[in-house]
Amino acid sequence: MTLSRIYLEKKSKLKSVERELESVLSVANPLLSEASLDLLKAGGKRIRPLLTLLCAEYGDAERKAVKDSAVMLELIHMASLVHDDVVDDSDLRRGKPTVKAQWNNRVAMFTGDFIFAKAIELISDVDNLEVHRSISRVIRDLSLGEIDQIKELYHWKQNLRTYLRRIKRKTALLMALSCQLGALSSGCSSEIGLKLYYFGYYLGMSYQITDDILDFIGTKKQLGKPAGGDLRNGNITLPTYFAMNRYGLRNSIRKVLENKNPSHEQWDAVIHSIRASGAIRDSEQLSNAYLQKGIDLLEQLPQVKVTHALRVIADYIGTRNY
Amino acid sequence: MKMFDMGGQALSLFKELDLVCHQLCLELKHEYVQAVLPKPDIDRDKLTIYYMLFRMNEPQQAAGSYTKSVMVAEIGLNTHETMTCEKRTNKELLKQRQLTVLSGDFYSALYYYTLARQSNIELVKWVAQAIQNFNEYKCALFFPPVHFGWQELIHEIKKIESALVGKIARQLGFKHVVPYISDFFLIKRLIAERDLRNEEKHTGYFSKMRLDDDDQLVEKLDSEIKNRTAQLSQALKRSEDQSELFLKLKDYINLQLPLTA
Numbered sequence A: 001m002t003l004s005r006i007y008l009e010k011k012s013k014l015k016s017v018e019r020e021l022e023s024v025l026s027v028a029n030p031l032l033s034e035a036s037l038d039l040l041k042a043g044g045k046r047i048r049p050l051l052t053l054l055c056a057e058y059g060d061a062e063r064k065a066v067k068d069s070a071v072m073l074e075l076i077h078m079a080s081l082v083h084d085d086v087v088d089d090s091d092l093r094r095g096k097p098t099v100k101a102q103w104n105n106r107v108a109m110f111t112g113d114f115i116f117a118k119a120i121e122l123i124s125d126v127d128n129l130e131v132h133r134s135i136s137r138v139i140r141d142l143s144l145g146e147i148d149q150i151k152e153l154y155h156w157k158q159n160l161r162t163y164l165r166r167i168k169r170k171t172a173l174l175m176a177l178s179c180q181l182g183a184l185s186s187g188c189s190s191e192i193g194l195k196l197y198y199f200g201y202y203l204g205m206s207y208q209i210t211d212d213i214l215d216f217i218g219t220k221k222q223l224g225k226p227a228g229g230d231l232r233n234g235n236i237t238l239p240t241y242f243a244m245n246r247y248g249l250r251n252s253i254r255k256v257l258e259n260k261n262p263s264h265e266q267w268d269a270v271i272h273s274i275r276a277s278g279a280i281r282d283s284e285q286l287s288n289a290y291l292q293k294g295i296d297l298l299e300q301l302p303q304v305k306v307t308h309a310l311r312v313i314a315d316y317i318g319t320r321n322y
Numbered sequence B: 001m002k003m004f005d006m007g008g009q010a011l012s013l014f015k016e017l018d019l020v021c022h023q024l025c026l027e028l029k030h031e032y033v034q035a036v037l038p039k040p041d042i043d044r045d046k047l048t049i050y051y052m053l054f055r056m057n058e059p060q061q062a063a064g065s066y067t068k069s070v071m072v073a074e075i076g077l078n079t080h081e082t083m084t085c086e087k088r089t090n091k092e093l094l095k096q097r098q099l100t101v102l103s104g105d106f107y108s109a110l111y112y113y114t115l116a117r118q119s120n121i122e123l124v125k126w127v128a129q130a131i132q133n134f135n136e137y138k139c140a141l142f143f144p145p146v147h148f149g150w151q152e153l154i155h156e157i158k159k160i161e162s163a164l165v166g167k168i169a170r171q172l173g174f175k176h177v178v179p180y181i182s183d184f185f186l187i188k189r190l191i192a193e194r195d196l197r198n199e200e201k202h203t204g205y206f207s208k209m210r211l212d213d214d215d216q217l218v219e220k221l222d223s224e225i226k227n228r229t230a231q232l233s234q235a236l237k238r239s240e241d242q243s244e245l246f247l248k249l250k251d252y253i254n255l256q257l258p259l260t261a
Helices: A003-009 A011-025 A030-041 A047-058 A064-087 A105-123 A129-151 A160-185 A190-217 A238-244 A249-258 A264-276 A279-298 A305-319 B013-028 B031-036 B044-055 B060-081 B091-117 B121-142 B150-161 B163-171 B175-198 B214-238 B244-260
Strands: none
Touching: A003 A011, A003 A047, A003 A305, A011 A030, A011 A047, A011 A064, A011 A105, A030 A064, A030 A105, A030 B121, A047 A064, A047 A160, A047 A190, A047 A305, A064 A105, A064 A129, A064 A160, A064 B091, A105 A129, A105 B060, A105 B091, A105 B121, A129 A160, A129 B031, A129 B091, A129 B121, A160 A190, A160 A238, A190 A238, A190 A264, A190 A279, A190 A305, A238 A249, A238 A264, A238 A279, A249 A264, A264 A279, A279 A305, B013 B044, B013 B060, B013 B091, B031 B091, B044 B060, B044 B163, B044 B175, B044 B244, B060 B091, B060 B121, B060 B163, B091 B121, B121 B150, B121 B163, B150 B163, B150 B175, B163 B175, B175 B214, B175 B244, B214 B244
């Protein structure tokens, strides 16, 4: 089984999720509708709904709550993207103008808040308090993670724990929730739900670390921006953290981070030194360790077709290079 | 101020509200956000009216908790209301903008979080629906499909100002008080807009809209405030509604109207 095969097998269900997304975002106000639908049509991997649909196969995958959960998760992700573009001052996303670039920051606020509220309304029909407590905690932690990221910008003294907590909140929790909701909304036991939650969590940690590695080693063409963009924006990710723990590099990285206006050459030099330091290899090792924990958990789940599919997704995350 | 009967342990409404307000402040507290951004404003009138609405059917503690959660949602929307649009290069100003987005998101997440812990998912749904309407009305106000005349503009603002509180009142079965609440919060907003205009601040609704007769705005606002205040006072006086909630609201609005104007 391959990743494309998994997408192919889930094609009709993913299309149904897509249709539902289009339907809930088609509202009377033309501006709000256009802004939301443009974002939807820009596409994306839909990894979260895919995980929900897959994990639902441990229970009754045909339940309405499964599709609602998948739609809700994608809406939350979309809402956060609209607001992230204001935070990052980004004009392009997936090659298309962002809501804030096409209209303005205020419209981006209205659109993000609207989509987020739509997600909450949709899931409020689910009659399961455990589900609501889990979703609401993750959503709260997501926003706390984003605030932490701003707080920790340019703070070269931060430790590994700070970084891991940040990526947990930023990425891993939503993936964990995607898996857990698939299980709970399809009527699985809390025990299976919890195992899938942790599978998604480890997957998400590995996914974000890989993203942070790719930011250093990707080409300008692959990334759509110069390599090391995170560091240039003051965001200290795992490769930088590992590099700072190596002799001689801590001071040079610190100097650039503390410099109010470093030149392109200074940035390029420090990014080159991080790449050459072995920090990328160390980061890959940690990413793989998380992935392995996720894979180990799969062994505790019923050995059915979907377990194999989740293993394929884990392998893809471990080898992705874009 | 009237008292709520609490089984022999009556506390004045004022004291109950102080407690809710104090708990709300604690809930909103985020050390880093508050080091960068000003403390979020708590609209004491909204807090009071929400509390009155919830208190009709709920004991003190539950009414206080629901009031806090709904106020957090209001504060999330108000935080995003302060969003600026101009290009920024200064790092501190940029950070303020970033935190305006993120703290608003945090508050919006917090209402769901707290209500889920109180097992009140029905209220979560009402708030989520009201937030959608609120954002639709906002888009309609700032990017109108057709040119709004003055009265249409005022009507749109009225819808925005009571989007949440009106929805909650209707859902709780108090539709009859919605017109009074809506008028009261419209008047408050018009007064705030006039004051901002007088101080030449550009954070109000009107500074973001193109008006045909911009230079006469303060006079128009003054006149609108005066007329609407008189109309609301008359409507409260004329009403034959003798329900407990209406009488409490009537007392409260009559007390607050001269203070706000």
